Structures are given as C-alpha cells and as structure tokens.
Amino acid sequence: MRIKKKGDVSTMxxxxxxRYVWAFVFLGVGAVILLVLNICxxxxxxxxxxxxxxxxxxxNNGTIARILWDIRLPRIMAVIILGGGLxxxxxxxxxxxxxxxxxxxxxGISSGAKMVVALVMVFLxxxxxxxxxxxMIIAAFVGAMLxxxxxxLLSRRVKGMSMLVVSGVMIGYICSxxxxxxxxxxxxxxxxxxxNWSQGSFSGMTWENVKVMAVVxxxxxxxxxLFSKSLSAYQLGEVYAQNLGINIRLLRIWLVILSxxxxxxxxxxxxxxxxxxxxSPHLVKKxxxxxxxxxxxxxxxxxxxxxxxLCDLIARTILAPTELSISxxxxxxxxxxxxWVMAVHKKERAx
Amino acid sequence: MGYYFKTEKMSVGxxxxxxxxxxxxxxHKGEILTLIGPNGAGKSTLLKSIAKQLKLIGGAVYLxxxxxxxxxxxxxxxxxxxxxxxxxxxxLMTCEDVVATGRHPYTGHFGILSKEDYLxxxxxxxxxxxAEIRNQDFTKISDGQRQRVMLARAICQEPEILILDExxxxxxxxxxxxxxxxxxxxxxxKELTVIMSIHELELAQRVxxxxxxxxxxxxxxxxxxxxxxxxxxxxxxFGIKTGSFDEENGIMELEPSRGSADIFVIAGGGSGRSxxxxxQRERKAFITGIIHENDLDFPTAxxxxxxxxxxxxxxxxxxxxxxxxxxxxxxxxxxxCCRKTFGSLEIANKExxxxxxxxxxxxx
Numbered sequence: 001m002r003i004k005k006k007g008d009v010s011t012m013x014x015x016x017x018x019r020y021v022w023a024f025v026f027l028g029v030g031a032v033i034l035l036v037l038n039i040c041x042x043x044x045x046x047x048x049x050x051x052x053x054x055x056x057x058x059x060n061n062g063t064i065a066r067i068l069w070d071i072r073l074p075r076i077m078a079v080i081i082l083g084g085g086l087x088x089x090x091x092x093x094x095x096x097x098x099x100x101x102x103x104x105x106x107x108g109i110s111s112g113a114k115m116v117v118a119l120v121m122v123f124l125x126x127x128x129x130x131x132x133x134x135x136m137i138i139a140a141f142v143g144a145m146l147x148x149x150x151x152x153l154l155s156r157r158v159k160g161m162s163m164l165v166v167s168g169v170m171i172g173y174i175c176s177x178x179x180x181x182x183x184x185x186x187x188x189x190x191x192x193x194x195x196n197w198s199q200g201s202f203s204g205m206t207w208e209n210v211k212v213m214a215v216v217x218x219x220x221x222x223x224x225x226l227f228s229k230s231l232s233a234y235q236l237g238e239v240y241a242q243n244l245g246i247n248i249r250l251l252r253i254w255l256v257i258l259s260x261x262x263x264x265x266x267x268x269x270x271x272x273x274x275x276x277x278x279x280s281p282h283l284v285k286k287x288x289x290x291x292x293x294x295x296x297x298x299x300x301x302x303x304x305x306x307x308x309x310l311c312d313l314i315a316r317t318i319l320a321p322t323e324l325s326i327s328x329x330x331x332x333x334x335x336x337x338x339x340w341v342m343a344v345h346k347k348e349r350a351x
Numbered sequence: 352m353g354y355y356f357k358t359e360k361m362s363v364g365x366x367x368x369x370x371x372x373x374x375x376x377x378x379h380k381g382e383i384l385t386l387i388g389p390n391g392a393g394k395s396t397l398l399k400s401i402a403k404q405l406k407l408i409g410g411a412v413y414l415x416x417x418x419x420x421x422x423x424x425x426x427x428x429x430x431x432x433x434x435x436x437x438x439x440x441x442x443l444m445t446c447e448d449v450v451a452t453g454r455h456p457y458t459g460h461f462g463i464l465s466k467e468d469y470l471x472x473x474x475x476x477x478x479x480x481x482a483e484i485r486n487q488d489f490t491k492i493s494d495g496q497r498q499r500v501m502l503a504r505a506i507c508q509e510p511e512i513l514i515l516d517e518x519x520x521x522x523x524x525x526x527x528x529x530x531x532x533x534x535x536x537x538x539x540x541k542e543l544t545v546i547m548s549i550h551e552l553e554l555a556q557r558v559x560x561x562x563x564x565x566x567x568x569x570x571x572x573x574x575x576x577x578x579x580x581x582x583x584x585x586x587x588x589f590g591i592k593t594g595s596f597d598e599e600n601g602i603m604e605l606e607p608s609r610g611s612a613d614i615f616v617i618a619g620g621g622s623g624r625s626x627x628x629x630x631q632r633e634r635k636a637f638i639t640g641i642i643h644e645n646d647l648d649f650p651t652a653x654x655x656x657x658x659x660x661x662x663x664x665x666x667x668x669x670x671x672x673x674x675x676x677x678x679x680x681x682x683x684x685x686x687x688c689c690r691k692t693f694g695s696l697e698i699a700n701k702e703x704x705x706x707x708x709x710x711x712x713x714x715x
Contacts, residue, residue, distance in 0.1 A: 012445070012486050098440060229462040233455050237440045242404055244455040244508075245428035291442045294461055 020295055023287045027302040031080075034309035038076050039068070041313065043321050078205040078213065079312045080305040082266045083276060085217045087284070087304020088224060089262035090277025091296060095231055096255045099161040100341050103277030104144075104263035107164075108171030110272035112147025113140035113264050114198055115175040115182075121194060122186045133212040133268070140264035147171055148260055162342075199325040200271035202312050209269055216265045221301060224258055227251070228293040235291060274327040275334025276311075280304040282341050307333070353416065355380040356512060356544055361410035363393065363400035369408045370396050374570050378561060380511070381542040383534065385555045387579075388565035389589050394548040395436070395516050397565065401546060402433050402514050414512065428456040432505035434515045439489070439501065446492065446500045447485040450475055453507025475503040479533055495526035502533060513537075515547035519554065527551070531558045553601035556580055564588055597650045604654035605631060612636040612657040615676075615683040615707070617700050621647030622689040627655045638683065640676040641668050641699050668699035676703055685713045 040046055046064055054065050090103040104110045120139040124131055154167040183194050196203070230251050233241040238248055266273060281296070284303035288295055311329040318324065354377040364370035370393040378384055386394045399405045401412060403419060412419040414430060422430075432453065441449060453475070454468045464472075476485055479499040484492055489500065498518060505513055513534075519527045531554060537543040549555045555562060555576070562579045564572040566588055572579050580598035585591070593606040608631055616623055616630075616639040623639060628651070630637050639652050640660025652659050660676045662668050676699075680686060686707040693701040707714050 012447075226460075229455070229458070229460060232462060233452070235440060235442075236452060237437055239404060239433070239435050239437045240439055240452075242424075243402060243428060243431070243433045244452070245424035245426075247424055285443070289443060291444070 016289070019289055023284075023289075023299060024302070026287065027284075027299065027306055030306045031302060031309065034306060034313065035076060035080075038079070038309055038313050039072055041317055042067070042072065074205040074207050074210050075202055075312075076309070077210045078269060079202050079308045081210070081213050081217050082202070082270050082273075083280075083304040083306075083308025084301035085213075085220070085262045085304070086266050086273060086276045087280035087300045087307065088221065088297065089259045089266070090304075091281040091300045092224065092255055092259040092262070093277070094281060095235060095293075096252065096259065097155065097161075097164060098235075098237075099164055100282070100345060101161060101165050101278055101338055102168075103275070104259070104266070105172070105272060105274045105277055107147070107151050107168030108173075108175060109144045109147045109151070109168075109260065109263045110267050110274075111172035111175035111179070112145075112150075113143035113267035114272050115179045116140065116143030116146065117268060118179045118182050118194060118198065122182050125186070133209055136268035137212070137216065137265055140268040141260060143175075144260040144264040144267070145256075147175065148256055152256070161345075197271045200273045200327040201323070201325055202270050202308075202315075203323060205269070213265055213269055216261065220258055220261050220265075221297075223254075225294075225297050227254060227258075228297055231293040235293070270326070272327065273308075273330055275330045275338065276304055276307055278341075279330075279334035279337035280307045282337055283307070354378055354413075355382075355415055356546070357413040357416075358401075359411050359413070361400070361412060362408040363396050363405065364408050365396070365405070367408060369568075371565060371570065372409075372568055374410070374563075376561075376563065376573065378544055378546070380544055381538050382560040383538060383545040383558055384547070384561045384563060385559040386546070386548040386563045386565055387550075387552060387555050387588070388571075392565040392567070394565055398433075398435075398514050398516050398546065398548060402431060402435075403427060404433075425456055428508065430511045432508040432510035432513050434498070434501045434505050434513070434518055436516050436520075439504075441489045444489050445486050446481060446489050446496075447472065447476065449489045449500055450481075450485075450503045450507055453504040456508060471509070472507055475506040478506060478536070479503045480529070494521040495523060498522060498526070498530060499533075502530070506537065510543065512544040512546065515545065517548050517550060520550055527554065534558070552585060552596065556601055595654045597654065600650045602650050602654075604628075604651060607631060607655045607657065608634045608636040610636045610657075612638045612679075613683050613685060615639070615680045615686045615712075616656075617686065617688040617690060617703055617707075618642065618648045618652070619646055619690060619697055619700060623648040624651045626687060626689050627651050631655050637687075638679045640679065641672055641703070673699055673702065677706055680707050680710065680712065683712065685715070687715045 036048070039051055040048065044067055046068065050061070050064055051068065054068050086104065093102040093104065093107060094100055117136055117139045120135065121131060150171050151168055155164055158164055158167055179198060183198065186194060230246050233244045233246045234251055242248055280303045281300050284299045285291060285296065288299055311326060311333060315324040315326050315329045356376065356378040358374050358376045361374040362369045362372040363374070374397070376384065386397060388394055396405065400407055419427065439449065450472050451464060454464060454471065455462065458464060458468065476482055479502050481496065481499050481503055484496055489497070492500070519530055522530060534545055535558065538545065559576055561574065562576055563570055564579060571588060582598055585596040585598055595604050614630065614635060614637040616626055616637050618626065618639055619642060624647070627637070627639070636657040638658040639656045642649050642652050642659060642661045643664055644661055645664035649661065658679065660672055660679060662672050680703065688704050690700060704714070
C-alpha cells in the first residue's frame with residue numbers, strides 16, 4: 001500500500017481535476033466549432049475569410065455584412081444565452097424537486113409562461129400597443145410563477161418523480177389549450193407571429209432582444225452561482241441541509257424565483273423549447289462525473305449553449321429553406337436522454 | 352451543577368399537537384444518553400425537535416447555557432451534528448466526498464476545502480476505519496459501511512453534541528459493537544456528548560450514562576442504567592405480554608411452555624440453559640432445580656421453568672429445598688440431568704440424580 005502523507009491531495013482527486021478541465025475544454029471547443037458552423041452555414045453560405053473580413057470592418061459586400069450582423073450573429077447570441085439559461089433552469093428544478101426528470105417544459109412552466117404571454121400579446125395587439133421585451137419577460141414570469149405554483153401545490157400531494165412529471169405535463173396541456181384558444185380568436189395578422197413563436201423558434205432575434213436577455217440571464221446566472229454552496233448541501237436532502245445551517249425555506253423560495261426568471265426569459269424570446277432543460281444537465285453530469293454545483297452550474301450553462309447551437313443549426317439547415325421548429329430537433333436529441341435517465345434510475349432503485 | 356445540555360419543560364409533537372410533554376433532561380459534557388421505548392412512542396420526534404428540525408411545542412433547549420432557539424443555523428451546525436434514519440441523497444459521490452460535506456459550516460462562500468479541512472476529513476475517516484472504502488461510490492456500499500461514513504461525516508462537523516436516530520438498527524453484531532466503540536472513543540477523545548435512540552436494550556444498558564424512557568405522553572423515567580433496568584420495568588415499558596426480559600442480565604426469553612410439568616431438569620453452572628430452551632421450543636413444561644440464585648442458569652430457569660427449586664446465593668442447599676425437589680421428581684416421569692460430573696459443592700444435585708434412578712424414572 002502506498003503510504004500517504006497527511007493532507008496530501010490524493011491521486012483520485014488529481015485525476016478528477018483533470019477530468020473537470022477536459023470536460024470544460026471539450027464543451028468550450030464544441031461551442032467554438034458550432035459557433036463558426038452556425039455563422040457560415042445558412043441559406044447563403046459564407047466562407048470564413050469573408051466573415052473575418054466583415055467582422056474587422058473591411059468587408060465591401062453589404063449583403064454579407066447585413067446577413068451577418070442583422071440575422072446570424074444576434075440569433076447565435078440568443079441561442080447561446082437562452083440555451084444556457086434553459087439548461088440552468090432545468091438543473092435548478094431538478095435540484096429543487098430532487099427529481100432527475102424535472103425541467104421547465106415537462107413541468108408545464110414554459111407552457112404557463114407561453115399562455116400569459118399570448119394573452120398579453122393578443123390583448124395589447126388588439127389595442128395596437130407595441131410590446132417591449134420587458135413586457136414580454138414580465139408576462140412570461142407571471143405565467144411561469146402561476147404554473148410553478150400549481151406544480152408546488154401538487155408536489156405536496158403526489159409522491160414519486162413520475163407522478164410529479166405527469167402533473168406538470170397535464171398543467172402544460174391545459175395552458176397550451178388556452179393558448180390555442182386565444183390564438184384562434186386573435187386577428188389574422190397577429191396569428192402568424194404568434195403561431196411561430198408559440199412553436200418555439202430562435203428566428204427573428206434583434207440586438208435589442210439580445211441585450212435584454214443578456215442582462216437578465218447574466219444577473220440570474222451570478223445569483224445561481226452564489227447559491228452553489230447552499231445547493232450542494234440541499235442536494236443531500238433537507239434533513240441534512242438544515243443541520244448544516246442552511247435556511248431551507250429561503251433557499252427554496254430563491255430556487256423557485258431564479259428558475260422561473262430563467263424559464264420566463266426563454267419563453268418570452270424564443271417560445272417554449274422542449275427537453276433542453278432536462279437533457280443538458282444529465283449529459284453534462286456524465287461528462288463531469290460529479291454533481292458539485294460549483295462545477296455543474298457553469299458547465300450546465302455551457303452544455304445548454306452547445307446543445308442548442310447544434311439543434312438550431314440542424315433546424316435551420318436540414319430542410320432549408322424551410323426552417324424546423326427548434327423543439328422538433330431538441331426533442332429528437334433530448335427525449336432519448338430522458339428515457340435513458342428513467343431506465344437507469346429504475347435499475348438503481350431496484351438494486 | 353451546570354449541565355452542558357439541558358431541556359426545560361420541553362414539549363414535542365407535530366402541528367402544534369404535543370406528543371410528549373414536559374421533558375426534563377440534563378446532561379454533562381461527554382455523557383451518552385440513549386432513548387428507549389416502544390415503536391411509535393416519539394423517540395424520533397424528540398430527537399428531531401432537539402435538532403431543531405421540528406418546532407418545539409413548548410419549553411426550551413439549552414446548549415452550554417445558551418437557548419438553542421436563539422442560535423443561528425451556522426452556529427448550531429458547528430455545535431451539533433446528526434445521523435438520522437433519512438437516507439443521504441448522493442449522486443456520483445465517493446465516501447470521501449460524503450465525509451467532506453461535514454466541513455460545510457466551516458468553509459468559505461464557495462465551499463472550497465482547505466488543507467486543514469482535508470486533515471480533519473482524513474482523521475474522521477481513520478477514526479471510523481473507513482480508509483479502504485473512501486474512493487467507493489456512497490450508494491454502492493453496505494449498510495454497515497454507510498453508517499460508519501455517516502458518522503465520519505458528522506465527526507467532520509466537529510460537533511460538541513451528536514444526535515443519532517437508531518444508528519445501529521441495520522448493522523450486524525460486529526458493526527454494532529464497532530459503531531458503539533467509536534462513539535465511546537469520541538467521547539473520550541473529544542468530550543463529545545451523544546444523544547441517540549436505540550432498540551437493542553442490552554446495548555443501551557452497556558453504553559449509556561443516562562437513559563430516557565419514552566412511553567405515552569410523558570417521559571416515564573430518566574436516569575442511570577441501573578436505575579432504569581429494575582426488575583419488571585422493561586416488561587411494563589414495552590407492554591410485553593409474551594416472553595420476558597431480564598433487566599439485571601439483559602437476557603430475553605420467549606414465552607414459557609404451559610401445562611403440567613412432566614420433566615425434571617437437574618442443572619447448574621450454566622449447563623441447563625440450552626436444555627430449557629430446547630424444551631421451550633418443544634412446548635414441554637418442566638421443573639428444574641436445585642439452582643442457586645447466583646447461578647448462570649438462574650435467569651433462564653426463572654423465565655422458562657413451570658416451577659423452580661432454588662436457594663439463596665452463597666448458602667448451602669437446605670433440607671427443605673431438597674425435599675421439595677424430590678417431591679417434584681416424584682411428580683414427573685422423566686428426569687434430564689445436564690451435569691456430567693458433580694463438584695464438591697453440589698452434592699445435593701448428585702443426590703437428586705441418585706434419587707431419580709432409585710425411583711426408576713427415565714433418566715437422560
């Protein structure tokens with residue numbers, strides 16, 4: 001047996017550190033590659049030298065510059081910010097409910113946000129009032145909290161992770177039905193807009209949008225990160241978290257608020273997007289080999305961005321010029337992950 | 352006399368409804384208190400209330416003369432650690448990771464462990480003899496190992512007082528003894544005060560400085576083990592209707608056989624116990640003698656024999672006892688002798704055997 005000096009960092013811890021570094025490098029490189037692909041590929045292909053020239057301000061091709069600055073870059077920024085935020089929201093909800101298949105979409109939170117946004121949009125559009133990004137976020141936040149409230153009420157009565165998810169899905173259906181109803185009664189001109197958005201899409205992002213979402217998501221991200229230590233105790237179960245000096249009530253309130261803000265922000269700009277919130281945290285967790293929040297929080301964000309960059313690239317290009325709704329693609333990649341998680345968990349519980 | 356841990360008229364329960372009332376406990380630093388009592392009596396409720404997991408219905412708890420209600424979460428977490436029956440939820444965590452979570456109250460805002468923290472973790476792992484499993488996944492170890500890791504985690508918290516709810520319930524005998532030894536070591540090394548609930552009465556009797564008996568609305572008894580374990584008390588505390596518990600010796604026996612006795616057992620020096628139990632299993636009633644009250648066979652004989660001829664400790668067997676035994680043999684058709692040879696101080700039993708042979712009884 002190897003004799004160990006006291007206080008020495010064990011080889012186990014060293015090899016773990018390598019793994020963390022490699023995981024972040026992998027995600028970072030993935031993000032950069034997908035970023036470049038997203039810029040280059042589209043209905044008009046742009047080669048890399050042209051892009052660099054345009055970005056440096058030396059481009060003399062007005063069309064390329066416009067495609068780049070007005071369409072692709074804001075969209076890519078939105079994908080990165082919202083994808084990361086969505087994954088983080090999923091991670092927070094999974095931690096909150098101690099439930100591996102929780103996420104803003106399956107718990108009906110996205111649909112709740114969608115419903116209130118649709119109501120507000122139709123109401124304000126009917127009066128010809130222009131809707132700002134802030135209005136949308138606030139409306140979405142109200143909807144998210146509404147759904148969350150129902151889920152919380154139900155979570156006290158239903159036991160077991162699958163039942164909670166079923167309740168969430170039901171809430172989602174109710175909200176979607178109401179949204180459909182509202183959309184049906186809306187004026188023809190609004191319907192196209194509303195319909196696109198209510199299917200979930202990253203298209204039509206403006207720099208103005210990006211600015212607002214960047215501020216909201218950054219502030220929320222920092223807040224979540226500051227809770228990482230409390231979260232690590234909370235993960236152990238409430239009995240032990242309490243004994244470690246955590247104010248459970250306060251922490252739970254914060255988790256609800258922060259995850260609702262993130263979900264709301266995403267819905268306000270891109271509509272409901274399925275499965276990113278569940279799938280990304282699990283994939284990232286497998287990659288890191290740990291559940292430590294201090295690592296999981298940034299890694300989840302990065303993982304969500306990468307996941308959405310990939311999905312958006314596919315949504316835009318696979319049937320170009322027709323664009324798929326983003327949820328179609330995220331479901332194809334995300335839903336199998338959920339099935340896999342459920343199968344593994346069953347097995348673990350049986351063992 | 353200053354107690355380190357003290358409760359004053361503490362009432363505990365759920366949703367404002369008291370389950371146990373007016374609990375008065377006083378413990379000095381480094382003492383071990385165990386709670387005993389029937390299932391559902393409220394031992395866990397009491398422990399959870401002490402750990403501030405449940406709101407007190409009334410009264411107060413003091414730690415080092417400071418009321419616990421006044422303490423912040425962090426202050427309490429640096430003084431009190433718990434090992435409850437609730438499972439620790441972990442995912443992708445090694446045993447060492449789990450132990451390290453005990454450092455939570457001492458680390459900075461982001462929970463980064465310092466060299467000193469690692470030293471304390473190391474020490475805790477060694478103390479519970481968990482070095483060989485430190486890198487294993489916490490969900491993939493045995494119950495015994497898990498309980499030791501949980502204890503190490505609690506030790507890492509550097510508490511002054513430790514609260515444990517049935518820590519030994521799922522451990523085999525080796526781990527039970529090991530676990531309690533570690534607790535004793537902690538109390539000597541660190542003057543740790545311990546409050547725990549335990550189902551094994553014989554262990555409670557051995558490890559505790561104080562015992563609290565919970566039954567019904569009030570605390571029935573609180574005191575030293577020998578004050579608690581008085582003849583007949585355990586039977587009444589647990590409402591035992593079948594079988595018996597010998598408080599002095601910590602021996603449990605099943606219900607004695609009923610009916611008229613047809614077998615006489617000559618025993619002594621511990622030679623008769625297995626025969627008594629065999630007869631109990633076969634549902635055969637028996638008479639036994641002549642047993643001194645300080646004999647190893649005495650507790651079991653008292654619990655199982657339909658009738659026993661006994662004499663006082665350190666006194667010779669008198670004529671009356673001998674005559675009684677002979678009469679008993681007369682009434683039986685069979686005599687079992689558990690003694691192979693007779694020592695010079697048990698001539699009386701030898702005489703009984705000869706008597707049985709003379710009266711043509713079946714002798715085994």
